[in-house]
Amino acid sequence: MRKKGGRKGEKMGRMPCCDKGEVKKGPWSLEEDKLLVDYITKNGIVTWRSLPKLAGLRRCGKSCRLRWTNYLRPDIKRGPLSSEEEQTVFQLHSLLGNKWASIASRLPGRTDNEIKNYWNSHLRKRIPKKVPNVQANSASESVETKSKSPSTNHAAEWESARVEADARMSMDPIILSDPTAFTDCDYFLPAWNSEPGESFQESKDFNQVACAVKVESDSVVTMQAEPTFTVSSTGASADQICKIEAEETTNTGSYSPDSYKQEKSSDITLDLLLDFPNDGEYLQYLQGDLNDN
DNA sequence: AAAGGCGTCAACCGCGGTTCC
DNA sequence: GGGAACCGCGGTTGACGCCTT
Known part of the structure; x- marks a missing residue:
């Protein structure tokens, strides 16, 4: 990690990435x-x-x-997002929050900056108004969660969103009859209860994460441990999957088993979630009627 | 027609993470 | 192990064009 001290003999503070006096700024010619x-x-x-x-x-x-x-870049795709791309962005954003690079990586030819701008200017307004303080559950990570591993965060986000959705659904029957009162968490619940969601719940280490999350109140998440977890839709154990994944990557050159496992498990989770039927009830809001604005 | 407001998007900024030495 | 170099990410800014009054 780069420290903020800078080079020896230089003033404290971050070193500039380039000589500000020499470089041109603004639009490219x-x-x-x-x-x-x-x-x-x-x-x-x-x-x-x-x-x-x-x-x-x-x-x-x-x-x-x-x-x-x-x-x-030659492979950049220009122009507005297709409805399929929009739907993917909605799905991924509800799961990942403002992880624009992760979202963009699932959309060939699209960049994080483009997705971010498109979201802010086009898509965000299609989401029903949220209840204050539960906004962007997955995006508003606490300082504590940010300092933990990606997989831990991911699991924590799943669990806190599920708990929140559960609570809201049971506390407030009005929500069920008023689509505008829905939050991302509410759409999350059916996903959680579906087959891939159950598979995720059963994963070996997820329970550890879930326990840690549950003891926290007010959806502020503090993790005590840093477990890794893996999701399986085939019934294989987490260990088995990790082993297979490690074997599969032996020819890829640089390889860090732990980081790979964590990244891969998040990918698998995402894949599972993206397999949810797009015409499902809980995704209807994604279709968003532009005229609603 | 002019002025102000608003939306869009390219580009910048600063920080965190990774890699290298 | 620790510091430095570099990269990538997310948030923010500012220019510009369109719309409304």
């Missing part, structure tokens, strides 16, 4: 785009920091990376 594309086409990307100099650009490396990944 056609010439700059061409220089960047030409250079990357010929030489590929070595390091972003050195790229601007080598390409003859007066830009920060970071700016080059952003321009390339969000705009110039």
